[in-house]
Amino acid sequence: MNPVLSTLRRGLLVSALAATPMLAQAVTQAGATNDVLASHIDHSVDPGVDFFSYANGAWLKAHPIPASESQWGIGQEVQNELYADLRKISEAAAKAHAPAGSDQQKIGDFWSTAMNQGLADKLGLAPLQDELARIDAAHDLASVLDAGFALQPLGVDVLFSAGVYQDEKASDRMAVHLSQGGLGLPDQSYYFNKEAGVAKVRQAYVQHLQKLFQLQGVSAADADARATKVMAFETALAGVSRPLEALRDPQKNYNLLTPAEMTRKYTPAIDWQVRLAAWKLAPDQLNVGQPDFFAGLQKLLASTPVPVLQDYLRLHLVDAYSSFLGQRFDDEHFDFYGKVLTGQQQQRPRWKRVLRAENQTLGMILGRIYVKDYFPAASKARYNAMVEAIRTAYAARIRKLDWMSPETKAKAEAKLAAITKKVGYPDHWKDYSSLQIGRESYAQNVMAGRRWEFADMVSKFGKPVDRSEWDMTPQTYNAYYNPSNNEIVLPAAQFMIPGFKDDQLDDAVVYGYAAASTIGHEMTHGFDDEGRQFDAQGNLKDWWTAQDASRFQARAQVMVNQFNAYQPLPGLHINGQASLGENIADFGGILLGLDAFKQTAEYKAGKPVAGLMPLQRFFLGYALGWLSQEREGLLRQGLLSDVHAPAKWRVNGPMSNIPDFYKAFNVKPGQPMWRPAAQRVKIW
Ligand SMILES: [Zn+2]
Structure with a gap:
């Protein structure tokens, strides 16, 4: 992937798309309330001490990381359901004897060849x-x-x-x-x-x-x-x-x-x-x-x-x-890249690993089948409107900034207005007809897929830029901002909350989960320490006055220092400079989501739902987006190689700068989540 893209989360958990009963079932069995937020709360933790653990603790305790995983959370739950459905499609395709070259033939041959461990062993x-x-x-x-x-x-x-x-x-x-x-x-x-x-x-x-x-x-x-x-x-x-x-x-x-x-x-x-x-x-x-x-x-x-x-x-x-390849190679690869690096104890079942590869090779083909069922027009309309609500909130914030000159503000607003949005799935689907998938070997099919991707990439050179392209499949639990297109791209799966249909979720949850943690986050990337260097047309070109730029940098440095101070593993701190863009995006996303949420009827009515006030639900909805725990190895890998901070600090870091959050949860001076006014980050 183009390294200039700013993604929402690291690309390890790749695909997910489903609206499923997993979380809700777990909750019902535990006898707790059926509310997606209230049921996750760990009341033994003070939100002013560790908001992440307060918001997500009960769920995380009830869902330890399985031996076959290096992390477990909301992303894996939706992925699990996606895999169950993909498996049915793949098995049906394998039996269908579909015409050569058809999508179904590709899916069926990929699946049945990959599932044949004996063949891989024999081929060496x-x-x-x-x-x-x-x-x-x-x-x-x-x-x-x-x-x-x-x-x-x-x-x-x-x-x-x-x-x-x-x-x-x-x-x-x-x-x-x-x-x-x-x-x-x-x-x-x-x-x-x-x-x-x-x-x-x-x-x-x-x-x-x-x-x-x-x-x-x-x-x-x-x-x-x-x-x-x-x-x-x-x-x-x-x-x-x-x-x-x-x-x-x-x-x-x-x-x-x-x-x-x-x-x-x-x-x-x-x-x-x-x-x-x-x-x-x-x-x-x-x-x-x-x-x-x-x-x-x-x-x-x-x-x-x-x-x-x-x-x-x-x-x-x-x-x-x-x-x-055969078992011996597969095992050796897992022993290092799975066990040693991420702490995973055993391999996932073969069928899940096959689906992961299938999704990487035939992702857009599978995505086209999926969005029909899982991303109705009503959802697309809801999230398109939400993007516009966030844009409006952002424009208002820019106008109110006390540290930016009118000259830079005008350009920032123009850039904001020019951001294009891609929501759910592509308007045009890529043509995979020249990709050949057969039954000779699993490795050869993967190789064919990679060759095809490379040839497709090379073929773009010398042609006009196709700005309608997507760099993620719709079933990916992730999102990105592409500075070259000045666009935000929001795959359908990113909006899913397992166990709940979209129309069952109140605005507080959706504004925290989707508007803040995803849409606001991606839009803020256009103005983070890296994204701000690109103009409205997607060109790396300085549009800031020197004074505004240095004021921005001074404010961003506060964020760098805050994250440098976090030490998730003894001897390993978060890299405040490397994660700066993501942390600015998280922080900005929450503020924008909050501004937009304050315009809703739910916020204005001020009535509790499941014992939680609207403002509390909004912040808990944001934390739901980071409902996840990981093994030490994967945590270490993230700290050293990923521009995203670990989940817990993506919640506690930005929250500790937000007065509305203190108010919502009665956070008091002296508590770990509280910072004196002079030490808070103030950018957007
Ligand atoms: Zn991001």
């Missing part, structure tokens, strides 16, 4: 044999690069990352982007961070690489030596990679070079004109995110023995496809 590494042979045959740097460039279209992350998406400074132009990449661990900090848990992960990663060698027939002693060398190569690559927070500066990550310049100045070993031509790309210019990374890569390529580079490519290829 055979589905990868062409690529492995190319790597084996390499004998010099040029042929190693041949193999490396052939892996990119298969979705194997080696050496660097490449993508075709809009030019940050000319949003009507598709551009070829090159950026840092090629690491097997989730972030460059994993290679250096001294925290004990990270050190253990590093050690386990080398063991994992050893085992991957052994699974390919290499002796234990040899595997040990070769794994150590690959780790040294990756560590050096990590050493020339920018840290997470540095990737969020769009100016510093924007560098235009001709392919010839790029070769001459940074990577003499890579003739970009020739290499890109092999991908059917002939750009005049390259958008290079991190030239310093490529300079470092050049040095590494020149100094690393060819056999080590071959091993590096080989391991990344096998790791990228292990989940679709």
